[in-house]
Amino acid sequence: MELKTKVEAEDGRMDLFITREFDLPLELLFKAYAEPELVEQWMGTRVEKLENKKGGGYHFVTTDPKGNKYVFRGAVHDFIPNKKIVRTFEMENAPLGVQLEVLQFEALTGDTCKLTMHTIFESNQLRDQQLQMPFKQGINMAHKRLEEILSKLK
Amino acid sequence: MNLRRDVFQAIADPTRRAILLLVATQSMTAGAIAANFDTARPTVSKHLAILTECELLKQEQNGREIYYHLNPKKIKPIADFIEPFRKLWDDRFNKLESIMKKYKTDKK
Secondary structure, eight states: OOOSEEEEOOTTOSEEEEEEEESSOHHHHHHHHHOHHHHHHHHTOEEEEEOOSTTEEEEEEEEOTTOOEEEEEEEEEEEETTTEEEEEEEETTOTTOEEEEEEEEEESSSSOEEEEEEEEOSOHHHHHHHHHHHHHHHHHHHHHHHHHHHHHHO | OHHHHHHHHHHHSHHHHHHHHHHHHSOEEHHHHHTTOSSOHHHHHHHHHHHHHTTSEEEEEETTEEEEEEOHHHHHHHTTTTHHHHHHHHHHHHHHHHHHHHHHHHHO
């Protein structure tokens, strides 16, 4: 089966591409990025600020199940409805630097559309770190589960 | 194709993934690897054998000791490091899609 979401990350580069085809009209996909209450729903975050315009910015606060808070901020450089968003992304208190995100929206048919997300990092190293993070988190979780099981056996 | 499936089977196990991560930064002997796990030594040896068989790990003789190190040629093509990242975005976008489908129906 063809994967709906694809990640392209060439060796040695400092950028990556995420592409996804949606079973949605273009306008609806764009709305999911433009309306704060919709962003809150699908990203599972609280939207403190979302100024979608040239020179605007955003501020999201996400709380994980343990109550840890994560703050995300960025500046909006360009906002062309149903077409393009250019913005920066930064996670506060994380040594990951700033990322530049270029999001392109295009209609495929009346009911389907495609999103291309181009993310540029400060270095190849930071990009690889970001890419490997969910992999490492998965391993940490597996370790924790293992520890829990073992502690019960003791 | 067969080898590809073996590689995926190899990384499906959390202990084997942990072993790969351990040796990612430095070559290690079987003993040093086993010291990181509470699992019995023969179990770790079995995991090492599987990882070596599908060439994710390479053995290197150094004096009397055999060191294990990651074979980047095998790791890169399968891009398994990227898969959880892809999955994260896939889940996120699936959620977006279902929320927007519901949003569309509610509007009608």
